[in-house]
Amino acid sequence: MDVMHAASGYSPHTPVPIEVDCVMGSYDPVALDRIACELVGIDPDGVDYFRVAQEAGLGTTDRESIQVIGDDLACCATKMWVPYLEDIRSRWPEYEVHCEGACSSCQALLTLNMETLKAIGAYEENQDLVIVAGGKNTLSPHTPDEKIMLHGNCTRKHLKEHPNAFFLQGCPPGEGSLYMSVLRKEAMTGKPEQTPWIRERMEADAPTWRSYVEKEAEKFYGSAKQ
């Protein structure tokens, strides 16, 4: 595992590289990931795939049974900023966000899009929307369809009760689909007639978003970050 320049931030879309200067190897890929979490300060209990991998006999995450040789982990340990691993259910209280059952791809995109709304100054004006990702959510039948953004194929089932909700198909949907759908009040799924508007908007918003991410990274890493 190459952990020389780890991609923190909104990787792989908008990475903020950090220097970890480490290379690791193991015959057990699950144990390798478990130690990598320790190296960059990610709580292994929050990594869903570990449970499945262990159950499937692909490797171990039991720290007691993993031997680390070579440099002391503490010497290379660097806390990495991974904003989409924080609790995203309560992160945008101005919106009603449902994300039970969302896998890491939709979690990352949900975070990226909600933060993009903030970055471009469109967060507050859209704040009573209901955003849904993942396949284990229950929605109120009384929520008006025009308030609901269904992000990803896992949310298709809600169309039965809310046939006119905005459905962003894809597994996962396109990178900026959610925030652009919020802006346009239309499901922006990359149809040919939407493409020119999407391209223009992405180009216009990219510098603002990059600068927002860099400021957030600076807050996290403090002035010590290179």
Ligand code: SF4
């Ligand atoms: S739509 Fe695809 S990417 Fe999104 S939560 Fe479902 S399985 Fe994961």
